[in-house]
Amino acid sequence: MRVIWSSLLILVLATFPAQAAEIKIGLAAALTGSVAGIGEQMSSGAEQAIADINAAGGVNGDKLILVKGDDACDPKQAVVVAEQMVNTGVKFVIGHTCSSTSIAASKVYNEENILMMTPTSTQPELTENGLTNIFRICGRDDQEGPAQLRYFLKHFADKKIAIVWDSSAGQRSMGEQFKKELNAAGVKEIFSEQYTTGEKDFSALVTKLRQDSVQVLDIAGFSTEAGLITRQVKQQGSDIQIIGDDALATQEFWSVTGPAGEGVLMSFQPDVAKRTDAEAVADKIRKSGAEAGSYALYTYAAVQTYADAIRRVGQDPVKVAAALRQAPVSTLLGKISFDAKGDVMGSSYVLYRWHDGKYAEVGE
Numbered sequence: 001m002r003v004i005w006s007s008l009l010i011l012v013l014a015t016f017p018a019q020a021a022e023i024k025i026g027l028a029a030a031l032t033g034s035v036a037g038i039g040e041q042m043s044s045g046a047e048q049a050i051a052d053i054n055a056a057g058g059v060n061g062d063k064l065i066l067v068k069g070d071d072a073c074d075p076k077q078a079v080v081v082a083e084q085m086v087n088t089g090v091k092f093v094i095g096h097t098c099s100s101t102s103i104a105a106s107k108v109y110n111e112e113n114i115l116m117m118t119p120t121s122t123q124p125e126l127t128e129n130g131l132t133n134i135f136r137i138c139g140r141d142d143q144e145g146p147a148q149l150r151y152f153l154k155h156f157a158d159k160k161i162a163i164v165w166d167s168s169a170g171q172r173s174m175g176e177q178f179k180k181e182l183n184a185a186g187v188k189e190i191f192s193e194q195y196t197t198g199e200k201d202f203s204a205l206v207t208k209l210r211q212d213s214v215q216v217l218d219i220a221g222f223s224t225e226a227g228l229i230t231r232q233v234k235q236q237g238s239d240i241q242i243i244g245d246d247a248l249a250t251q252e253f254w255s256v257t258g259p260a261g262e263g264v265l266m267s268f269q270p271d272v273a274k275r276t277d278a279e280a281v282a283d284k285i286r287k288s289g290a291e292a293g294s295y296a297l298y299t300y301a302a303v304q305t306y307a308d309a310i311r312r313v314g315q316d317p318v319k320v321a322a323a324l325r326q327a328p329v330s331t332l333l334g335k336i337s338f339d340a341k342g343d344v345m346g347s348s349y350v351l352y353r354w355h356d357g358k359y360a361e362v363g364e
Helices: 036-055 075-088 099-111 141-155 169-184 203-211 223-235 251-261 276-287 294-313 317-326
Strands: 009-012 022-029 063-070 092-095 115-118 134-136 161-166 192-195 216-220 241-244 265-268 329-331 334-336 350-355 358-361
Touching: 022 036, 022 075, 022 294, 036 063, 036 092, 036 251, 036 276, 036 294, 063 075, 075 099, 092 099, 092 294, 099 115, 099 134, 099 169, 115 294, 115 317, 141 169, 141 216, 141 241, 141 265, 141 350, 161 169, 169 192, 169 216, 203 223, 216 223, 223 241, 223 251, 251 350, 276 294, 294 317, 294 329
Parallel strands: 022 063, 022 092, 092 115, 115 134, 161 192, 161 216, 216 241, 241 265
Antiparallel strands: 009 063, 265 350, 329 334, 350 358
């Protein structure tokens, strides 16, 4: 048994008869720090899913209990949170938010026979390590990068492009993946470089962009730093087209950029809120005062996925993992299936454009 490092917040989201058993669902997310906006969406999605499932009678009559842990997108803290989950008796974890934290925590979960399903971590390495207890309900960098490339080649092939990426493992993977695919398509970027997570002054980068007459900037970075780069670029009077990734799919990005975010493009999975059942869930989340973005809905679907498998085979994590690979699961995302690696099958990406504080899909 591992040592408990700090307390966890345990939320009981419905009242059940005293004889009802409990099924603990862990939420390991970045609830503070630079990507807290995504972590907050994950939290609201998990809370709503558990509330809805419990209101409908739970899972085989047992109620779900949500156990939260905050890793602040820090790999070392993610290991601490994973150890907390072990000591709290959690067997099913949703998370982590960042790829680096998911990869770090996955080793603990593998040792302790705990299932982990991330709705946000896209780095391919996570499901390439041969661990049978790790699942991903979102897509991967090597699926997202091609979507950006297709759009660039169709609309900006004659433009000068630069690529920058955050120093975190997941965003570095995204940036390097896009660069690799761009070069393979016969396009050479003007320059590519890394910046540091938490950096606030990007004046040197902005100057370099202007000196090199860059027209398109691809940013693989979280909403705060990407927002600051966007704002500082626009403040210098530049009309550079910014293209980001799914990390910008949070209102936190617009809160940093303000009007400077107008027209920014980003890659993300198709808008699930267009589905009737997903729209109803999003409406309930918004009424609670939380942001009902796609990360909230993907997290909701992750809870549904666990609940469905547990109904079928019980609470043994090995049997649940096998069940997830054997049969499709109905969720608000539609029917989903997982491959042998634990990746969701049929994942795809499209481009979105920010306009007046909201983002919407754009055509090819």
